Amino acid sequence: MVKLDNPIIIDGISYCSVENAYQAAKTLNLQKRVNMAALEPGYSKKVGRKLKLRNDWESIKLAVMYIALTQKFSQPAWNNELKAIGIEYLVEWNNWKDNIWGIPCKISPKWFAIPNKQSGNNYLGRLLMLIRNEPIDTNSYTFDDSDKLRTLNNMLLDRLAPSLPQEKILNSATHYETSLLPSQRVSVAVYGSPIGAMTPEIATRLDNLIDLGAQIYLCDNSFKALTDTIKDYLDSKCYTRVTWSNSQNLSNTQYGLLIKHDSDDSNYNYHATNKTRMVTLAA
Secondary structure, eight states: OOOOSSOEEETTEEESSHHHHHHHTTOOOHHHHHHHHTSOHHHHHHHHTTSOOOTTHHHHHHHHHHHHHHHHTTSHHHHHHHHHTTTOOOOOEESSOOTTTSEEEEEOTTOOEEEOSOOOOOHHHHHHHHHHHSOOOOTTOOTTOHHHHHHHHHHHHHHSOOOOOHHHHHHHTTSSOSSOOGGGSOEEEEEESOOSSOOHHHHHHHHHHHHHTOEEEEESSTTHHHHHHHHHHHHHTTOOOEEEEOTTTGGGSSEEEEEOOOSOGGGSEEEOTTSSOOOOOOO
């Protein structure tokens, strides 16, 4: 629904949002598409519901959404946000009972997703993960080429990231606010001495990061013995806001959790890796 600074352009028509482009593709009537492009995003959805759908709509709608999304997330600001999510599993939680593009849930006054045991296809979240991980070039696609759209639609169904087990998705939703973009989250690098097992002190500090909804960066080379243990713990908590990094990039994070395997609790320290700010996140 967000109005874009740079419009999505398909078949020579400029759309101000993904929603406008998606709704316009429901018809083969060029003038109706032009009219749809000029509407407010929310209103375009209302108008789109009243359109007589093209005969092939159900077999191409996934491809249509993907084409519009790829243009949106090729724009630098949106692309940066998507890449900053790391390997986090994406879910479109909604309270309007849409089990096609998302998963229905309840939404708290503070914008926490509260699962209510309903299931959903979560196609929006899964398409975004595909764009993040294995994008498909859609520059040559047009909304009028039904055969090509059907081919893309089938390709997407084959390549979509499989859903996590329903239990893991439902548990992960309760840990953090859904409204925070990656650039708005606390980012923390976890690094330090190798440990063979979790300790209560480390678990407490990681639980605090989970409560904050922090983006956690784990080094995948020199600290691997440590980060594998940390990742196992985060997995046990169904926490997916994790990004694999390397030792050179850890200094780009906002804060750091330095872990030293020592009996002295004071050796478990949070400090700013960029040496400009300090923060206390311990219990």
